[in-house]
Amino acid sequence: MGTNYINELERLIEELKEAKRMKDLEKINEIRMKFPELISQDILIHSYTDRNEIDRLQVEFNQLTKET
Numbered sequence: 001m002g003t004n005y006i007n008e009l010e011r012l013i014e015e016l017k018e019a020k021r022m023k024d025l026e027k028i029n030e031i032r033m034k035f036p037e038l039i040s041q042d043i044l045i046h047s048y049t050d051r052n053e054i055d056r057l058q059v060e061f062n063q064l065t066k067e068t
Contacts, residue, residue, distance in 0.1 A: 006050060009038060009057045016064050028065075035061050 012035050019027035039058060 005038070005041070006053050006057070009035070009054065009061075012038070013057060013060055013064065016061070020064065032065055 012031055016028065016031045016035075019031065039054070
């Protein structure tokens with residue numbers, strides 16, 4: 001599950017960047033709700049490498065949402 005999970009988080013971050021660029025507040029809010037839901041599923045992730053990558057993506061997400 002790790003790689004697909006991380007790919008999904010990365011995809012959401014890219015969508016968030018695009019939504020911010022387009023100033024699409026509805027899409028931004030949708031992603032703001034969806035991302036934490038996915039992060040809460042990380043109990044299924046056991047790999048240390050995956051955990052580090054997920055933490056990095058969480059920080060990037062937090063920075064992007066703080067700017068909005």
